Amino acid sequence: MGGGGGAEEELTAHVLVCGVNGTTIEFCKNIVLAGVGSLSLMDDHMVTEDDLNSNFLIPHDESVYGGKSRAEVCCESLKDFNPMVRVAVAKGNPSLIDGTFIDMFDIIVVSCASLKTKLFINDNCRKRSKHIAFYSVECKDSCGEIFVDLQDHSYLQKKPGGEPEQQELKYPSLQEAISVPWKDLSKRTTKLYYAMRVLESYESSEGRDPGETSLSDLPAVLARRKDMCDRMSVDESKIPTSLLERLLAAGKKEHPPVCAILGGILGQEVIKSISCKGDPIKNFFYFDDADGKGAMEDIPPTPED
Numbered sequence: 001m002g003g004g005g006g007a008e009e010e011l012t013a014h015v016l017v018c019g020v021n022g023t024t025i026e027f028c029k030n031i032v033l034a035g036v037g038s039l040s041l042m043d044d045h046m047v048t049e050d051d052l053n054s055n056f057l058i059p060h061d062e063s064v065y066g067g068k069s070r071a072e073v074c075c076e077s078l079k080d081f082n083p084m085v086r087v088a089v090a091k092g093n094p095s096l097i098d099g100t101f102i103d104m105f106d107i108i109v110v111s112c113a114s115l116k117t118k119l120f121i122n123d124n125c126r127k128r129s130k131h132i133a134f135y136s137v138e139c140k141d142s143c144g145e146i147f148v149d150l151q152d153h154s155y156l157q158k159k160p161g162g163e164p165e166q167q168e169l170k171y172p173s174l175q176e177a178i179s180v181p182w183k184d185l186s187k188r189t190t191k192l193y194y195a196m197r198v199l200e201s202y203e204s205s206e207g208r209d210p211g212e213t214s215l216s217d218l219p220a221v222l223a224r225r226k227d228m229c230d231r232m233s234v235d236e237s238k239i240p241t242s243l244l245e246r247l248l249a250a251g252k253k254e255h256p257p258v259c260a261i262l263g264g265i266l267g268q269e270v271i272k273s274i275s276c277k278g279d280p281i282k283n284f285f286y287f288d289d290a291d292g293k294g295a296m297e298d299i300p301p302t303p304e305d
Contacts, residue, residue, distance in 0.1 A: 011034060011035050011036050011037065011271065011274055011275065012036075012037040013036055013037050013106040013107055013274045014037055014038045014040070014104060014105045014106050014107070015031060015036055015037075015038070015039050015040070015105065015106070015107045015108075015109065015270070016040045016042065016090065016102075016104075016105040016107070016108045016109070017039065017040070017041050017042065017109045017111075018042045018043070018094035018097075018108065018109070018110045018111070018113060018117075018121070019042075019043055019094070019110060019111035019112040019113055020041055020043035020055070020070040020071050020074050021051070021054065021055060021070075021111055021112055021139070021254060021259075022051075022053075022054030022055045022056070022139065022254040022256060022259035022263075023054075023111060023137055023138075023139040023144070023254060023258075023259040023262045023263050023266075024109060024111045024137065024263070025055050025056065025057050025074055025078075025259075025263070026056075026259050026260050026262070026263020026264065026267075027109065027137070027262075027263040027266045027267050027270075028041070028074070028078055028263075029057075029078065029081060029263070030263060030264060030266075030267030030268075031267050031270055031271065032078050032081045032082045032085045032087065033081055033082055034267070034271055035082060035084060035085060036085060036270075036271075036274070037085070037086070038085065038086040038087070038088070039078065039085060039086070039087045039088075040087075040088050040089070040090040040105070041070075041071035041074060041075055041078075041087070041088070041089055041090065042071060042089075042090040042091070042092055042094055042097075043069060043070040043071040044069050044071065044091060044092070044093070045069060045070055046067070046068070046069060046070075047065040047066075047068065047069075047070055047073060050252050050253055050254075051070060053253070053254075053256075054139075054253070054254035054255075054256055054259055055070070055074070056256070057073070057074045057077040057078065058070075058073050058074065069089070071089045071090070071091075072089055075087050075088065075089050094110065094113055094117050094121060095113070095114070095116070095117040095120060097121065097124070098124075099124055099127060099128055102121075102124050102125060102128060102132060103128055103130060103132075105132060106130075106131075106132060106133065106274070107132070107133045107134075107135070107270055107273065107274070108121060108125060108132060108133070108134050108135070109135045109136070109137065109266070109270075110134070110135070110136045110137075111136065111137050111138060112138070112209075112210050112211065112252070113136075113210065114203070114204065114209060114210060115178075115200045115203070115204050116204065118136050118174055119174055119175055121134065122134045122136075122149055122173055122174045122175070123173065123175070125149070125151075126149075126151060126173060131151060131152075133148075133149070133150050133151075133270070133273050134148075134149040134174070135147065135148055135149075135266060135269070135270070136174070137262055137266055138196070138210065139254040139255070139258055139259055139262055140211070140246075140247045140250040140253075140254075141246065141247075141249070141250030141253045141254065141255050141258070142246070142250075142255045142258055142288065142289035142290060143192060143243075143246065143247060143250070143258070143286075143287065143288050143289070143290075144258050144261070144262040144286065144287040144288075145192065145193075145196050145284065145285070145286055146262060146265065146266055146269070146281065146284065146285040146286075147174060147177065147283060147284055148171065148269060148280065148281050148282065148283045148284075148285075149171045149172070149173060149174060149177075149283065150169065150171050150273055150280060151170075151171055152168070152169075152170055152171075153168070153169045153170075153171065153273070153276075153280065154166060154167070154168055154169075154276060155167055155169075155272070155276045155277060155278065155279075155280065156276060156277050156278075157278070157279060158278075164277075167279075169280070169282055171282065171283055172283065172299075172300060176300070177283055177284070177299050177300070178197060178200075180299055180300040181232060182194065182229075182232035182233075182234045182238070183232060183233050183234055184300070184301075185299065185300075185301070186301065189297055189299070190286045190295045190297060191238060191239060191240060191243055192243070192286040192288060192295075193284060193286065193297055193299065194238050194239045195239050195240075195243045195244055195247055196247075197228070198221065198224055198225050198228055198239060198244065199213070199221070199244070199247055199248075201224060201228065202217070202220065202221050202224045205224075206220075210252075211250070211251050211252035211253075212251070212252075213247075213248045213251060214248060214249070214251060215245060215248050215249050217248055218241075218244065218245060218248055221244055221248060222241065222244070225239050225244065246290075255289060257289070258287060258289050261287055261294075262287060265281075265285060265287075265294070269281055281296055282296075282298050282302070283297075283298060283299065284296065284297040284298075284299055285297075
C-alpha cells in the first residue's frame with residue numbers, strides 16, 4: 001500500500017467493512033468520496049429500528065429496505081457518491097472468513113462484532129504474507145472507541161522545515177493491546193479504555209453480542225469491574241459506575257453526531273495509511289460526547305528512545 005505516484009494511484013486500495021452501522025457508514029461515505037479503489041460491505045443482518053435512527057443511508061421506507069440486509073441497502077446508496085469506486089456486498093459471517101478471502105483486501109474495518117471475532121480477524125491479518133491494516137470501531141451512544149493495527153508501518157512525516165522525513169512505527173496486535181497489566185498504564189489513561197475492557201469481558205463471558213446489554217446488567221458488570229480491578233491491582237475509581245451505566249444503557253444505540261466524528265477520524269486514518277503520509281493514530285482513539293473531547297492512547301506505551 002502507499003508509495004509514489006499521484007493522489008489517485010495512492011488511494012487505490014481494497015477495503016472490507018465487516019459490520020454496517022451508523023459509524024461505519026460515515027466512514028464508507030468518506031473513503032468513497034476520497035476515491036478509494038474498492039469497498040466491500042459484509043453484514044447479512046436485516047435492517048432494524050436502531051439502524052433507521054443512526055444510519056443516514058437507510059431511508060425510513062420499508063418498501064425500500066424490507067427483506068434486505070444492511071449491506072445490500074447501503075451498497076446501492078454508496079455507489080451514488082462516487083461512480084468511480086466499486087462498491088459491492090460480500091455475503092458471509094465475519095467470524096468465519098478465511099485467509100484466502102482476507103488476501104483480497106488491503107484494509108479491514110470491523111464493527112459490532114464480538115471480541116472473539118475481532119481477535120480472530122486481526123490474527124488472520126497478521127498471518128498473511130501481504131500487509132493488511134486492521135481497524136475496529138465501536139460507538140456506544142455518546143462514546144466511541146477506535147483501535148488501529150498497522151503492524152510495521154512506514155510513513156512520511158512533515159518536519160518544521162518542510163522536508164518530509166521517513167518514520168517507522170511498530171504496532172501491537174489487539175490481543176497484545178488489551179492484555180497489558182493495568183498497573184503498567186499511564187495514570188492519565190482515559191477511563192473509557194478500562195470501561196470498554198470491562199464491558200467486552202462481560203459480554204464475552206455471557207456469550208452476548210456487542211450491545212446486547214441493559215441497565216439490568218449493572219450489578220453483574222460492577223462485580224466484573226471489582227474482579228478485574230482486584231486482579232490488576234488498580235482502584236475501582238478508574239472506572240466510574242456512571243460511565244458503565246451510560247455504556248450499558250446505550251445497548252446497540254449510536255448517537256449520529258458521534259458516528260460522524262468517529263467515521264470522519266477513521267476515514268482520515270485509513271487515507272493516511274494508504275498514502276503513507278501523516279502521523280497515524282497509535283493505537284487507540286476515544287471520544288466522549290459528555291466532555292466533547294477525543295483522546296489518543298498508545299497501549300502498551302511505546303518505550304522512550
